[in-house]
Amino acid sequence: xxxxxxxxxxxxxxxxxxxxxxxxxxxxxxxxxxxxxxxxxxxxxxxxxxxxxxxxxxxxxxxxxxxxxxxxxxxxxxxxxxxxxxxxxxxxxxxxxxxxxxxxxxxxxxxxxxxxxxxxxxxxxxxxxxxxxxxxxxxxxxxxxxxxxxxxxxxxxxxxx
Amino acid sequence: xxxxxxxxxxxxxxxxxxxxxxxxxxxxxxxxxxxxxxxxxxxxxxxxxxxxxxxxxxxxxxxxxxxxxxxxxxxxxxxxxxxxxxxxxxxxxxxxxxxxxxxxxxxxxxxxxxxxxxxxxxxxxxxxxxxxxxxxxxxxxxxxxxxxxxxxxxxxxxxxxxxxxxxxxxxxxxxxxxxxxxxxxxxxxxxxxxxxxxxxxxxxxxxxxxxxxxxxxxxxxxxxxxxxxxxxxxxxxxxxxxxxxxxxxxxxxxxxxxxxxxxxxxxxxxxxxxxxxxxxxxxxxxxxxx
Numbered sequence: 250x251x252x253x254x255x256x257x258x259x260x261x262x263x264x265x266x267x268x269x270x271x272x273x274x275x276x277x278x279x280x281x282x283x284x285x286x287x288x289x290x291x292x293x294x295x296x297x298x299x300x301x302x303x304x305x306x307x308x309x310x311x312x313x314x315x316x317x318x319x320x321x322x323x324x325x326x327x328x329x330x331x332x333x334x335x336x337x338x339x340x341x342x343x344x345x346x347x348x349x350x351x352x353x354x355x356x357x358x359x360x361x362x363x364x365x366x367x368x369x370x371x372x373x374x375x376x377x378x379x380x381x382x383x384x385x386x387x388x389x390x391x392x393x394x395x396x397x398x399x400x401x402x403x404x405x406x407x408x409x410x
Numbered sequence: 411x412x413x414x415x416x417x418x419x420x421x422x423x424x425x426x427x428x429x430x431x432x433x434x435x436x437x438x439x440x441x442x443x444x445x446x447x448x449x450x451x452x453x454x455x456x457x458x459x460x461x462x463x464x465x466x467x468x469x470x471x472x473x474x475x476x477x478x479x480x481x482x483x484x485x486x487x488x489x490x491x492x493x494x495x496x497x498x499x500x501x502x503x504x505x506x507x508x509x510x511x512x513x514x515x516x517x518x519x520x521x522x523x524x525x526x527x528x529x530x531x532x533x534x535x536x537x538x539x540x541x542x543x544x545x546x547x548x549x550x551x552x553x554x555x556x557x558x559x560x561x562x563x564x565x566x567x568x569x570x571x572x573x574x575x576x577x578x579x580x581x582x583x584x585x586x587x588x589x590x591x592x593x594x595x596x597x598x599x600x601x602x603x604x605x606x607x608x609x610x611x612x613x614x615x616x617x618x619x620x621x622x623x624x625x626x627x628x629x630x631x632x633x634x635x636x637x638x639x640x641x642x643x644x645x646x647x648x649x650x651x652x653x654x655x656x657x658x659x660x661x662x663x664x665x666x667x668x669x670x671x672x673x674x675x676x677x678x679x680x681x682x683x684x685x686x687x688x689x690x691x692x693x694x695x696x697x698x699x700x
Contacts, residue, residue: 251415252415252416252417252418254418270415271416271417271418271461272412272413272414272415272416272451274412274413274448274452277412293411293412293452294411294449294452294453295445295448295449295516298513298515301515307489307518308514308515308518309515309518309519310445310515310516310519312448312452313444313445313448313449313519314444314448314519315413315418315441315444315448317418317463318441318444318463318465361514361515364514365514379600380514382513382599382600382601383512383513383514383515383516383601384513384515
């Protein structure tokens with residue numbers, strides 16, 4: 250019989266408990282077991298960055314982590330980025346600056362950008378480009394993405410904490 | 411793709427990890443950050459029957475400076491190394507090199523020990539370990555042993571860590587006074603695997619002449635190489651651009667690259683020279699300022 254394990258974790262503030270096979274990737278767990286399909290799966294081997302989510306406050310590629318490893322963790326997916334129905338400033342900026350075309354990379358791109366801004370609230374263009382290099386957009390939309398991240402940085406600096 | 415079926419064992423201590431390895435013999439593999447292992451499993455290039463997860467092993471998560479050495483626990487995340495003030499102070503070359511490992515998402519999970527034991531010849535951490543003669547502590551059941559990089563790195567993806575052992579610690583000698591370093595990497599995009607990478611460290615004496623030199627290249631052989639000819643050309647010199655040219659000119663004859671999709675053997679040989687030259691320039695201008 251195949252090995253199964255119980256995973257207890259919080260996703261976007263909601264507590265879940267599921268029995269899973271150890272080989273279930275966190276990306277598939279979020280999508281298939283919890284129905285949170287906002288996390289997109291691109292390459293499944295850690296190159297494209299689409300499946301980036303936050304685990305205990307840090308970005309990780311959910312296709313390179315087993316669900317069982319997130320036992321006890323606090324996970325944030327794109328479904329949890331807006332708070333109380335209000336979009337995050339990065340999400341607003343992405344809309345305003347046309348920082349997405351097909352939208353496939355967007356969930357991963359937003360978390361990548363969020364970490365960039367959290368560590369460096371006033372990044373230069375170059376720092377933004379290096380910071381998001383691990384997430385690939387195939388609509389060649391980087392220019393607008395960089396513009397959106399800069400705009401969000403300004404807005405977040407003005408907002409009361 | 412999806413990884414194949416395996417049995418999962420969580421280890422909270424080194425002892426538990428070693429017991430699990432002993433229990434399953436050669437069937438088990440250590441799961442640390444998973445940033446190399448999991449993609450290989452997703453591709454089904456490897457099919458370990460058992461994974462022993464050492465992520466909860468807190469005792470291997472540390473960075474400390476002791477007796478002139480920077481000691482790093484094998485389970486320390488690469489991101490912790492990157493952000494550590496102690497690392498920047500005691501071994502700035504290492505701090506610089508870490509930034510070249512993948513992307514933040516990779517470094518948030520990837521561990522120091524995982525990268526070293528994986529043994530990819532283009533890995534930045536292996537290059538630095540080779541350059542600085544890092545020391546490794548390999549832990550087995552009831553016994554531990556130490557190894558230098560020459561013994562630790564055996565071949566392509568092969569290290570001295572046996573099936574029933576785990577890497578516990580790697581330590582780097584602190585940067586000597588009046589020293590400078592350079593780290594240069596050629597890759598298609600920032601964060602990609604290195605095509606070639608060069609790391610150098612130089613020290614000067616009171617008269618401003620080079621007293622010691624370390625030069626190493628990754629991506630130009632089955633493991634990173636020290637370039638002894640270049641080091642010899644530097645020691646005792648005044649670091650003039652002619653000396654740096656001559657030292658870099660020794661690189662092509664000492665490396666042993668292969669041809670692949672990212673570059674031919676001849677291209678890598680030449681780029682190894684060019685990137686060593688640039689790293690030497692960086693290192694020398696750093697020591698001149700001191």
